[in-house]
Amino acid sequence: MADEKVIEKLKELWTKYEEIDGKFDEEMDPVFKEPYYPGVAEKLFNPDKPMENRITDIGPPYFRQFLPPIIKKNYGKWVSHEIIQPGVLKYESETGDVIYVVRCGTPRLETTDYIREICDIADKYCDGYVRWTTRNNIEFHVDSEEKLKALIEDLKNRKHPNGSYKFPIGGTGASVSNIVHTQGWIHCHTPAIDASGVVKSIMDELFEYFGSHKLPAKTRLALACCLNMCGAVHCSDIAIVGIHRKPPMVEDDRIQHVCEIPLAIAACPLGAIKPATVEIDGQKKKTVRVNAERCMFCGNCYTMCPAMPIADGEGDGIAIVVGGKVTNRISPPKFSRVVIPFIPNEPPRWPTAVKWIKHILEVYSQHANKYERVGDWIERIGWEKFFELTDIPFTEKSIDDYRLAYTTYRTSTHFKFTKHIEIK
Ligand code: SF4
Numbered sequence: 180m181a182d183e184k185v186i187e188k189l190k191e192l193w194t195k196y197e198e199i200d201g202k203f204d205e206e207m208d209p210v211f212k213e214p215y216y217p218g219v220a221e222k223l224f225n226p227d228k229p230m231e232n233r234i235t236d237i238g239p240p241y242f243r244q245f246l247p248p249i250i251k252k253n254y255g256k257w258v259s260h261e262i263i264q265p266g267v268l269k270y271e272s273e274t275g276d277v278i279y280v281v282r283c284g285t286p287r288l289e290t291t292d293y294i295r296e297i298c299d300i301a302d303k304y305c306d307g308y309v310r311w312t313t314r315n316n317i318e319f320h321v322d323s324e325e326k327l328k329a330l331i332e333d334l335k336n337r338k339h340p341n342g343s344y345k346f347p348i349g350g351t352g353a354s355v356s357n358i359v360h361t362q363g364w365i366h367c368h369t370p371a372i373d374a375s376g377v378v379k380s381i382m383d384e385l386f387e388y389f390g391s392h393k394l395p396a397k398t399r400l401a402l403a404c405c406l407n408m409c410g411a412v413h414c415s416d417i418a419i420v421g422i423h424r425k426p427p428m429v430e431d432d433r434i435q436h437v438c439e440i441p442l443a444i445a446a447c448p449l450g451a452i453k454p455a456t457v458e459i460d461g462q463k464k465k466t467v468r469v470n471a472e473r474c475m476f477c478g479n480c481y482t483m484c485p486a487m488p489i490a491d492g493e494g495d496g497i498a499i500v501v502g503g504k505v506t507n508r509i510s511p512p513k514f515s516r517v518v519i520p521f522i523p524n525e526p527p528r529w530p531t532a533v534k535w536i537k538h539i540l541e542v543y544s545q546h547a548n549k550y551e552r553v554g555d556w557i558e559r560i561g562w563e564k565f566f567e568l569t570d571i572p573f574t575e576k577s578i579d580d581y582r583l584a585y586t587t588y589r590t591s592t593h594f595k596f597t598k599h600i601e602i603k
């Protein structure tokens with residue numbers, strides 16, 4: 180479609196949206212307008228007739244009802260933005276309207292008291308409107324410089340009793356913004372590490388990079404507590420992944436009762452599991468056997484089968500991967516790669532992992548060019564130079580040995596001599 184036709188089509192769709200929005204406000208059933216009003220569900224639910232009054236498939240609330248009026252008015256009409264200080268953005272519209280946005284870090288895992296406090300702030304300065312970002316920061320919108328100043332002052336002074344900032348301002352531009360992370364020991368049954376604890380330890384150490392713009396480019400950190408990689412670890416500048424180092428146990432006496440054995444067998448990426456039969460108290464029981472030599476401790480079998488637990492205090496820990504990104508800016512998106520294969524779990528502050536992450540960030544900051552993401556920088560200097568500059572010991576664990584591994588080996592005589600190479 181030619182550009183003009185695309186624009187025409189968009190305008191047409193937009194007009195339709197505006198019509199829907201008008202009707203939406205007038206015609207909406209109050210039950211749907213306040214879908215999370217706790218009283219509604221309670222009033223409608225009768226445990227003796229669970230299907231009576233059942234509301235289903237209503238989807239999320241329509242987002243436009245939560246837009247601040249100035250954003251609704253200028254939707255699709257913004258012409259420019261600038262970061263006026265770390266954590267504070269200014270947007271200008273073709274209508275001449277201006278809006279300021281203050282971005283604050285959050286721990287993601289939040290109490291209702293904390294959310295109520297956010298709502299109080301939004302009521303005081305933003306007519307009750309607030310939003311969360313895709314990295315779980317929050318953003319407050321204000322329409323004047325006076326309100327902006329008052330809001331910033333207020334946010335700076337809010338602290339938890341232990342001294343931590345409740346609403347640290349930052350996360351814009353060439354900074355370390357919030358860490359995208361997972362459930363950890365708070366809620367999941369397959370983790371090899373914790374999430375919230377590690378993230379707090381890292382953000383404490385990197386706090387100065389959250390509220391400043393002193394890095395060559397934005398640096399995305401992410402954490403996943405197992406190789407399921409919920410979130411963004413596979414595509415982040417620096418990421419932490421929880422790993423196991425021992426094969427799963429097999430609970431022979433109950434596996435046939437709690438697992439679909441073929442599912443467990445098919446879950447293994449390395450074909451390390453085979454069916455078996457054992458005799459327990461004179462009874463034949465179906466079970467599996469794991470070839471420990473083939474197992475790479477991914478934990479997939481445990482995800483499928485609760486009788487194959489794999490977590491282990493000493494065996495579990497952190498792997499650090501670097502160089503991923505999702506944006507197409509200058510270079511294509513990249514996967515992150517393993518550079519540190521194992522660091523033990525050290526709750527509650529994970530000092531070794533934190534030290535290495537800070538070190539990688541600082542070496543990158545010192546050597547990369549402006550606009551270079553971590554992966555761009557490494558590709559320019561070469562992985563061997565990355566290992567030399569960061570003093571990370573290179574191990575065979577960083578050499579791919581899975582199926583398409585061949586494409587990751589060096590099929591060229593281009594390389595740089597580094598201190599890792601001994602010339603005799
Ligand atoms: S990454 Fe793994 S352990 Fe963590 S929340 Fe996801 S599935 Fe659970």
Ligand code: SF4
Binds near residue numbers: 447
């Ligand atoms: S942990 Fe992974 S590699 Fe090992 S047996 Fe289970 S599925 Fe296979």
